[in-house]
Amino acid sequence: MTASHLPTPTTPVRTRFAPSPTGYLHVGGARTALFSWAFARHFGGTFVLRIEDTDLERSTPEAVQAILDGMSWLNLQHDEGPYYQMKRMDRYREVLAKMLAEGTAYHCYCAPEEVEAMRERQRAAGEKPRYDGTWRPEPGKTLPAIPSDRKPVIRFKNPLDGEVTWNDVVKGTITISNRELDDLVIARPDGTPTYNFCVAVDDSDMQITHVIRGDDHVNNTPRQINILNALSAPLPFYGHVPMILGTDGQKLSKRRDAVSVMDYLEKGYLPEALLNYLARLGWSHGDDEVFSMEQMISWFDLTHLSSSAAQFNPEKLAWLNNHYIKAADNQRLAELVKVDLDKLGADLAIGPDLAAVIALLKERANTTVELAQSAMLFYREPVADADLVAQHITEAIKPALQEFTTACANVEWNKAAISATMKEVLAKHGLKMPQLAMPLRLLLTGQLQTPSIDAVIELFGREVVLNRLAKA
Template identity: 40%
Template sequence: MARNRPDITAPARVRFAPSPTGSLHVGGARTALFNWLIARNTGGTFVLRLEDTDRERSTPESEAEILRCLAWLGLDWDEGPFRQSERDDVYAAAVERLKAAGAIYPAYETDEELEAQRAAARADKRAPVVRGRRDRDPAEIAELEAAGRRPVWRFAVDPGGETTIEDYVRGTVRFGHGAIEDFVVARSDGTPTYNLAAAVDDLEMGITHVVRGEDHISNTPKQMMVIRALGGQTPDYAHIPLILGEDKKRLSKRHGAASVEDLEAAGFLPRAAINALALLGWSFDDKTTMFTVDELVEKFSITRVSKSPAIFDMKKLKVINGRHLRLMANDEFTDALAGWLRSTGYLDGKGPEAEELVRASAPLVKRKISTFAEYDDLAGWLFRPLEIEPEAWETLTRDVRHSIQVIGGGLGRLEQLPEWTVEAIKEALQDQLHIMGEAARDFLEPQRIAITGRTVSTGTYESLALLGREESFRRYRETLAKLAELWAAA
């Protein structure tokens, strides 16, 4: 791990600057988290800035969703949200200062002329960079303007220069200016480009550390040039690794979850999502994987971020989430589960007793599920008519006669119970199991299938108690009738 610089200890001003053109990607959330942890660890400031200069793709809906997802994760910001679309006067003033400093020049080249420059460079095996003419005289400029040409403003890059980044993650990175074109800072309509707006904002907002994805590293020397031309001091930089799926390709929905919204919809806890996001490129040691948010704030260090791509593993995320679920107090878990099921519409149309059933079943599923979305697999049968899954039906029909005997034996014994409690049900079925001389699995699995239709569910005794006496008996008899019909046909 790169340690070209000591760790960040002084109060840091950091920023998260998403573009509101879509949902909050897992990579963006990880960037936000690292910045937030640095701010909280150093007693610094976390600034939220919305880079919405792409007027066509940026939407209020996307902005609202990004803010909501940050709030869901618990990543509160200290300043902002600032919107670049509301700062045109700041950028216009910066452009005028750059003009006065001679750092930028008006470029009138057409797209065809620029492409010809690139083609010539490629033919000479040079970097396909473009540079406008910086020596046009006033008469030529007036003629171009009269013909309707409007210039873009390009930064006058010194082709023989070099920009060096002392990066917290990647170490010393050098960019020769011969491979950096005279980049545009203002379009022909006067609107700022990303590299101008980001640089000006970092300078004007006093950002001390820029922590962002490594895909931005090629922009960094350009932004450093702008800041220096404006007389400012550049921030320190840390370019964190990209996040890949298990197939080593850029993370997308095919890997299970590409956005924070996906994680929320899949039933993950915010605290578990934070824990898992922190481990995408960072580690405290070689063995610790479980962290509370407070522990992450205390232990996080940018110098422990790896240069290697981070691999997003949905299985590991589920393991971490399951552990966090089991660490919750039962009341907290129950409230969180019921809240998630309500928010997803799962309880809609299931009747007034549905939430009561969820709350009663919550402690039974807690030890088995890894996300809230798995609740239906374990306890969804409570809310539906009996439907025996193919795998479960195959289990019963391997020996139809035996299944009829043990299910009938269980029903007969349960019908004699004076009270319907988990303890009474367990004692009765255990006693019947021994009377019939059956192995526990061979006796109890058919009981489970008879009432749930599944081979995997909440515990058999607890499931019977949840269903209630009458519904349990009805399902027993329905299953026995199906088996009897099959037996008669044979």
């Protein structure tokens, strides 16, 4: 069964995003969350957020908050949860006791060094290293004496024969022999349940119908299917999406790439741009490149998920972000840009309305950080390089500058009138536009590169323009 042949769900769709809180929300995880969220929304189903925090050594409250913050910024709102595995320990113990009673799990008293020794012997014999079933109860088998000084683990009694087969909605049919799987530990000596067991119990209890996750989980799937079968629980559909590669074709690395969702907030990207971009990494709808989340919801049904790894292209993301910046409300952008202007030491009191500045500058900005950097020309006192001043403000241009300054005192203050006044001065003095525009840019902003000078002058306002030109 390929993705294109996935049947239309006949029961209420329930998907989940289940990150481990061991760090930031990775862009790969965000894409998985997006696909799960969109699928649930498409079918009017339920999107569950589950925090898989049983790795006590690596899970932190800060990482949990980073995940919640990332999901909130992306506006991937969950319908249920967040559920925390560490708060479900009583339920896991109940299931473990039931499995022990039914014989689908058993106590194993092997010490870790004994398990490692048996694996070393298997490696030396050219065999796949695995637990050899020393404590696995079988009819007619005599088990070793129980050590008095050792707490047991609980192992799942994996089937010895047969195969696990599932129709992956991304990769197609996958079959793994049960002989490739050993009796995995499902509870540690202190009673803490392990990852694959918790996932299976949670997916069963939460009635998850579709599991969409990264293909690094493919090897976990047969184990989870066998546990679900032992629990007589219905199996969800599974879809394993390939990883996202960096520009070098390698796995995304924090050293080389921005991999945290919140890094993109810091770098000045809009959430709708990142979502649109992530959606196209491994999924497509015809040739559509730019689309809203409402459009994605209407289209997304697990068809056209790619089985090949997608490559992250920062230039494409920047292009998309520019598109969304140009379409964004200026006041909304102003609130975002304020944060970066503060970091740059801007004095908003000396400049024009920020939303009006945004309107002038946003066409060319790929990020809100770039917008802030461009906007600084309106929110700092101009300091022009002396050599540039000497180069552009010559004796030949000073009369024209003086005349334009005088005209600014009475001209109607809008871009069209300011532009007309500049042209009148240029014509009278026999000059070309750059000969007047460059000195004005230097004196008003301290730099030679700005948007159209008449628009800049209009935004600064009459008082600021007259004061700065008078000082010069």
